[in-house]
Amino acid sequence: MKQIHVDTIIEAVRNICQGANFDLGDDVQRALEESLQIEESSTGKMIIEQILENAEIASKQRVPMCQDTGVAVFFVELGQEAQVVGGDFAEAINEGVRQGYREGYLRKSMVNDPLFDRKNTEDNTPAIIHTRIVPGDRLKITVAPKGAGSENMSAIRMMKPADGLEGAKDFVVECVERSGGNPCPPVIVGVGIGGTFEKCAEIAKRALLRELGKHSADSRFVSLERELKEKINDLGIGPMGLGGRVTALAVHIESFPCHIGSLPVAVNIQCHAARHKSVVL
Amino acid sequence: MSGTIRLRTPLKEGDIISLRAGDKVLLSGAIYTGRDAAHKRLFCLLEKGKDLPFDVKGQVIYYVGPSPAKPGTAIGSCGPTTSYRMDPYAPALMKVGLKGMIGKGPRGREVVEAMKRYKAVYFAAVGGVAALIARSVKSSRMVAYADLGTEAVRVLEVKDFRVIVANDVLGNDLYEEEIKKYRRKN
Numbered sequence: 001m002k003q004i005h006v007d008t009i010i011e012a013v014r015n016i017c018q019g020a021n022f023d024l025g026d027d028v029q030r031a032l033e034e035s036l037q038i039e040e041s042s043t044g045k046m047i048i049e050q051i052l053e054n055a056e057i058a059s060k061q062r063v064p065m066c067q068d069t070g071v072a073v074f075f076v077e078l079g080q081e082a083q084v085v086g087g088d089f090a091e092a093i094n095e096g097v098r099q100g101y102r103e104g105y106l107r108k109s110m111v112n113d114p115l116f117d118r119k120n121t122e123d124n125t126p127a128i129i130h131t132r133i134v135p136g137d138r139l140k141i142t143v144a145p146k147g148a149g150s151e152n153m154s155a156i157r158m159m160k161p162a163d164g165l166e167g168a169k170d171f172v173v174e175c176v177e178r179s180g181g182n183p184c185p186p187v188i189v190g191v192g193i194g195g196t197f198e199k200c201a202e203i204a205k206r207a208l209l210r211e212l213g214k215h216s217a218d219s220r221f222v223s224l225e226r227e228l229k230e231k232i233n234d235l236g237i238g239p240m241g242l243g244g245r246v247t248a249l250a251v252h253i254e255s256f257p258c259h260i261g262s263l264p265v266a267v268n269i270q271c272h273a274a275r276h277k278s279v280v281l
Numbered sequence: 282m283s284g285t286i287r288l289r290t291p292l293k294e295g296d297i298i299s300l301r302a303g304d305k306v307l308l309s310g311a312i313y314t315g316r317d318a319a320h321k322r323l324f325c326l327l328e329k330g331k332d333l334p335f336d337v338k339g340q341v342i343y344y345v346g347p348s349p350a351k352p353g354t355a356i357g358s359c360g361p362t363t364s365y366r367m368d369p370y371a372p373a374l375m376k377v378g379l380k381g382m383i384g385k386g387p388r389g390r391e392v393v394e395a396m397k398r399y400k401a402v403y404f405a406a407v408g409g410v411a412a413l414i415a416r417s418v419k420s421s422r423m424v425a426y427a428d429l430g431t432e433a434v435r436v437l438e439v440k441d442f443r444v445i446v447a448n449d450v451l452g453n454d455l456y457e458e459e460i461k462k463y464r465r466k467n
Contacts, residue, residue, distance in 0.1 A: 041463060043445065047407050050443075054410035058358070067348045067358040067411040067431075105357055107348040107431050118318070120430050149363045149385075149408065181456055182363050182386040184408040236464030240407055241386060242445070243459025273409045 002082045002137040004281050006092035009084070009141070012279045013096020016143045017072060018104035020277035021064040024055040027212040028249070028274045035186060035246040044244030048186070051239075051272055062104075066273040069106040070145030072097045072127040075209065079136035090129060093141075098123040109148070130202060144209060144276040150183035156192075156201050156266040168193060168265045169228060175267040176232045176248065181241015184271035186249045188212070189232065192266040195256035200264035207252035208270045216253055225251045249274075287441075291339030292380040292402075300402050300446045302453035307441040308404070312341045312383070313424065316362050318432040320370040327373045334425035334434065338378035341404075344385075346431035347421070348411070356418045356437065360411030361385040364403070368392050375399040383444055387456040397452045404444035405455070417442045 032048055039045050058065035074093055078084075084092070101108055101124040110125065111118040155175050159167050172191055179187075192204030215222040228251040238244020249272070258264065288296055290310035300306070313335060315323065323333055344364055348357030364384030371382060372395035380401050385408035388396075396403060406414065418437050425434040447455045 041459070043459070050407050050410045050413055054413040057416075058412040061412065063351065063412050063415070064348050064358045065412055066409045067346060067360050068362070069348060105349045105351050107346065107357070109346075109431070120432075122430065152363070180387055180460070181405075182365065184385065234465040236460045236462065238459065238463055240405065241456050241460070242405065242447075243456075243461075243463045245463060271409055 003085045004082055004139050005085055006087040006089070008281055009089070009092040009139070010096045010099065012141060012281060013093055013143065014100035014103065016141065016277040016279050017097055017100030017106065017145070020143050020145055020275040021069045021104065021106055022062050023059045024065055025274065025276070028272070029055060031212045031249040032186070032272065035249060039239070039244050039246045041238055041242070041244035043242050044239040044246060047239035047242070048246070064106055066147060067107055068109065068147035068149065069101065069124075070109065070147045070275070071151070072124060073144045073146050073205070074127055074129045075142040075144065075206065076129060076131040077134045077138070077140040078131060079138045080133050081137035082139050084139070093127050093129055094125040097125050097127050139281040140278060141281070142209060142276055142278040144205070147271060147273070150187065150269045150271040153179035153183040154204070154266070154268045156197065156264065158197065159263040159265055161261065161263050163263055168263070169224075169231070171265050172228055172251070172267055173231050173235070176237070176269070177235050179269060180237055183269045184273070185237055185241060185247045186239055186272050187247065188270040188274050189228070189248050189251045190268040190270060191228070191251060191253040192268070193253060193255045193264070194258040195264060196258070196262070197264060199256055200266040201268070203254040203256055204266035204268040207254040208268060208274065209276050210252045212250050218255070221253045221255065225253055290341050292341065293339070294400060297380055297400055297402055298450055300449050302446050302449045302455040302458065304446040306404065306444050306446060308341070308444055309440050309442070310438070311436050312343045312439055314345050314347070314435045314437060315342045316344050316346050316432050317366055318429050319426050319434050320367050322426060324370040324373055327377065333377070337374055339380050341381035341383060342374070342379060343383040343437065348431070350421070356415055356421045358411030359415050359418060361406040361408055364388055371395065375401045387454065388448060393448055393452055393454060396448050397450055400450050402446055402450065403448040405447040406442070406444050414442065
């Protein structure tokens with residue numbers, strides 16, 4: 001059985017935490033450049049140009065593109081023929097976060113408890129870790145730092161099956177409309193449909209990892225993604241909520257089978273600093 | 282919308298009254314940082330009738346929690362945070378003389394009304410362009426609540442910080458007005 005030492009994991013996590021925060025993905029930059037052709041508002045265009053200029057500065061100077069370097073959210077795929085050795089796996093992820101955020105001059109944004117002390121843990125831990133056991137002997141680790149601005153605008157609704165397609169569409173559009181300029185548009189809208197309460201939220205977030213420009217594998221969802229993007233861009237919210245044609249760069253939908261009595265819909269909004277980076281060990 | 286206006290802090294009443302939603306401003310001078318936790322503390326002091334750790338008269342508060350400064354730099358990345366979270370505290374600060382706020386995203390009705398009443402303005406900075414904004418920050422000094430880390434109150438010396446007037450003293454709201462222009466009924 002293939003063995004992967006925790007020290008290798010720590011180093012990899014440290015590197016992807018920094019890379020994710022310094023380098024905006026090529027797909028996001030391309031989508032922003034394309035959106036300049038669509039945007040009609042001069043303020044909107046100016047904002048998109050600043051976002052692109054900012055991405056260049058951040059990457060060149062190795063500084064975070066956004067001061068909110070987020071909660072460190074991890075999606076892990078652990079091959080069932082690989083074995084983690086030398087220590088605790090979750091602790092290795094947290095140690096990588098600790099080192100990556102400290103050495104990369106990234107902001108530490110976690111508080112120890114949500115209600116009472118709200119004292120900063122000062123090392124951006126604990127990370128949020130979603131793990132899947134998959135065939136094979138590889139360990140794939142993806143970090144998706146998530147800022148509060150866009151995370152706070154996300155929502156889930158347990159709808160009735162009778163609400164159906166129209167109900168689901170209305171809920172997604174309503175979420176984006178209510179968010180206005182708060183989540184730093186142009187946004188990417190991650191939508192989860194189906195599953196259970198927690199599954200639905202998880203797939204909505206997972207949808208944000210998909211490369212921009214790629215649609216759902218299911219043709220019915222492809223047309224739904226296109227339709228929702230158009231409806232959202234017709235809201236007029238625009239870059240930073242200051243009006244314009246470009247509110248969403250994309251809508252990504254992930255679905256899952258669900259209970260005969262359920263129709264959960266989750267909307268996870270992602271700001272234009274759409275960060276994620278993976279490593280395969 | 283008019284051309285670019287250069288403003289220096291502390292803001293004078295005359296400057297504030299003539300600003301209109303949509304004006305593009307290059308802001309220079311000293312501005313104070315403060316976000317959720319610092320606002321809560323400032324608000325508690327005001328409620329108890331105590332003095333604030335700095336005089337807010339004529340001043341501008343920037344809603345920001347910067348990332349740590351790399352050695353040899355004035356500040357880390359420092360874009361605006363979402364402003365509505367400071368809405369419960371903002372009117373009390375305007376009442377004691379705060380004249381400007383910088384953040385991102387729309388403000389609540391009570392804050393817009395308080396801006397009219399106390400003659401203050403809200404500037405929108407571009408969210409998520411934090412490395413670019415850092416270039417207009419020349420220095421940073423701790424003022425209060427160092428224990429809050431990134432959320433502490435600092436005074437920043439800025440030069441030509443690019444902002445847009447989102448709410449003026451007449452109650453105009455750039456967010457509302459501009460979104461209406463681009464909205465298409467569906």
